[in-house]
Amino acid sequence: MAGMSEADGAAPGATARPGPTAAPRVDRLWPDPAQGIELDAAFADLAPAPRDGRPWVATNMVTSVDGRAQLAGTAEGLGSRVDRRLMQLYRAAFDAVGSGSGTLMAEDFYSRLSDDLAARRVTTGRAAQPLAVVVAGARPLPTERRWFGYAEQRRVVAVGSTSPHAADRPLPGVETWVAPTEDPEPAWLLERLAAEGVGSLLLEGGPTLNGAFLAAGLLDELMWTIGPRLLANDALPMIVQAEIAPVEARLVSAHRHGDELYLRYRLANG
Numbered sequence: 001m002a003g004m005s006e007a008d009g010a011a012p013g014a015t016a017r018p019g020p021t022a023a024p025r026v027d028r029l030w031p032d033p034a035q036g037i038e039l040d041a042a043f044a045d046l047a048p049a050p051r052d053g054r055p056w057v058a059t060n061m062v063t064s065v066d067g068r069a070q071l072a073g074t075a076e077g078l079g080s081r082v083d084r085r086l087m088q089l090y091r092a093a094f095d096a097v098g099s100g101s102g103t104l105m106a107e108d109f110y111s112r113l114s115d116d117l118a119a120r121r122v123t124t125g126r127a128a129q130p131l132a133v134v135v136a137g138a139r140p141l142p143t144e145r146r147w148f149g150y151a152e153q154r155r156v157v158a159v160g161s162t163s164p165h166a167a168d169r170p171l172p173g174v175e176t177w178v179a180p181t182e183d184p185e186p187a188w189l190l191e192r193l194a195a196e197g198v199g200s201l202l203l204e205g206g207p208t209l210n211g212a213f214l215a216a217g218l219l220d221e222l223m224w225t226i227g228p229r230l231l232a233n234d235a236l237p238m239i240v241q242a243e244i245a246p247v248e249a250r251l252v253s254a255h256r257h258g259d260e261l262y263l264r265y266r267l268a269n270g
């Protein structure tokens with residue numbers, strides 16, 4: 001919204017103040033096509049539920065038109081401001097948000113929710129912030145990352161049995177879960193999360209972690225943003241190659257903002 005001009009009724013000589021930023025709007029393409037829906041309202045029905053005694057698992061990724069999940073080594077720049085808000089809405093709907101150690105090494109990210117969405121969670125009886133999880137193998141982790149600094153958010157690092165953080169190099173300010181295997185297996189991680197009362201896990205990459213859950217048959221839903229860029233490079237796709245039979249997927253919803261698409265697919269095992 002633009003600030004008021006003299007013609008709009010502002011006092012002569014007064015400095016115009018910008019109004020609040022308008023809420024982003026999207027068009028729903030499927031189902032029930034509709035135009036100009038506020039983004040928060042369009043995705044108000046996100047309600048993952050536990051299944052088969054384990055947490056519901058979805059992955060949220062942004063890619064180029066040709067399916068590349070990285071631009072200069074990270075996802076930064078592939079999605080728009082609207083996509084970043086959508087990412088926050090997805091996070092707010094889940095009990096836990098997980099990333100692989102490769103993503104933490106490549107990006108100085110954090111998974112904290114904005115204040116408005118944190119308050120919204122509290123009104124429904126949930127913790128203000130979802131549990132933040134980093135899944136690592138044997139490599140040392142960069143503890144200077146911002147992810148380690150948000151004490152108001154419960155954070156867990158799941159490491160492999162040979163990780164230096166499993167014994168003699170504890171990680172500051174976070175819980176460390178040590179897997180019985182060299183790399184934490186998806187089934188083991190979901191069992192640990194379920195024991196903590198976690199009913200849903202949102203994966204935010206990277207592609208290797210996504211591939212591990214898909215190969216284990218433990219990925220239920222894909223939340224996919226397609227940014228309007230064609231990269232034609234050798235960057236990683238959203239899911240690395242997994243030795244599996246093709247998995248059928250059902251389109252749950254499709255939305256657009258400008259030239260950006262937001263798709264949700266339910267996988268056959270979901």
